[in-house]
């Protein structure tokens with residue numbers, strides 16, 4: 001485990017806190033951007049996965065644009081120096097205020113999710129005297145075979161424009177004098193482990209593209225969204241996602257037109273593995289047929305296990321005990337859902353031990369909240385410790 005080299009620094013700090021190993025972030029970005037260059041692809045980092053300025057700065061310097069899902073994310077991306085021409089903005093419920101922020105910012109594309117949204121963007125664009133570039137977020141009706149809470153591309157999900165809406169969408173676009181259709185956008189879910197899902201997505205994109213071309217519409221870009229998984233079971237063994245297999249699958253399956261640009265929106269796969277939630281053991285409590293390890297970190301610090309039943313590798317990083325035991329690892333928050341793992345095998349654990357919850361860089365700190373009036377966990381970064 002790479003983080004054991006930081007244990008002496010951790011011991012001096014008040015817990016819980018997030019720790020980001022920026023070497024892992026760098027290694028991930030180097031690998032990811034190598035494939036972008038190889039295939040001539042472009043990427044927009046999904047800010048919602050982790051929006052810490054320190055991390056955004058590194059991602060922006062690596063040459064990625066920004067994928068935003070709120071007006072405040074658009075504003076943050078602009079403030080952090082992302083080129084407006086690399087900012088995309090998706091979301092089923094863009095408010096007028098948020099749309100105005102993005103129009104003012106002159107972003108690359110509004111990824112539109114409904115007919116009424118397209119109408120309002122056109123209206124607001126005409127008021128500000130600016131033309132809006134829009135792409136259509138299409139719902140390809142694919143099951144991403146991931147957790148039901150994070151699949152977004154089936155027709156029963158709220159996201160995107162379904163095939164049967166397309167005629168109305170084209171009428172709306174034709175009627176709008178302040179919008180320009182520049183591309184198609186897809187995002188079918190998150191933590192997608194099966195490359196076949198991406199293959200299926202590309203086949204659907206090929207069909208959609210032919211549909212548009214048969215109506216005389218040429219698309220400047222295709223955006224395939226994010227979703228590539230990280231290895232929550234073995235983060236130390238696989239700190240970087242299988243980008244090679246992913247991009248190979250896309251390159252092999254997607255039919256790209258001359259001059260057309262292919263875009264991506266990775267979130268989790270960029271920042272997931274560089275982050276850890278570090279916590280101290282408060283108590284070991286004997287339960288009925290089990291032992292609880294009670295941490296000083298709770299679901300307010302990392303809500304994924306409580307929210308989606310997500311699993312993270314959990315390691316006692318200070319116990320020197322050679323013996324192993326199984327523990328239910330829980331937090332102090334007054335909710336039974338406040339637990340990080342059941343029957344987790346760890347070295348014999350006692351009060352004061354430090355526990356690392358791994359793969360917490362994405363959808364971790366950014367979802368932190370102050371339930372029970374708890375403090376928000378601070379962040380520390382590897383070169384500083």
Ligand SMILES: *Cc1c(COP(=O)(O)O)cnc(C)c1O
Pocket residue numbers: 046048049067069090187189190191225226227228265266267268269362
């Ligand atoms: C959340 C989101 C992403 C990023 O998804 P990951 O699974 O973290 O890669 C990309 N695009 C859109 C539109 C999103 O909402």
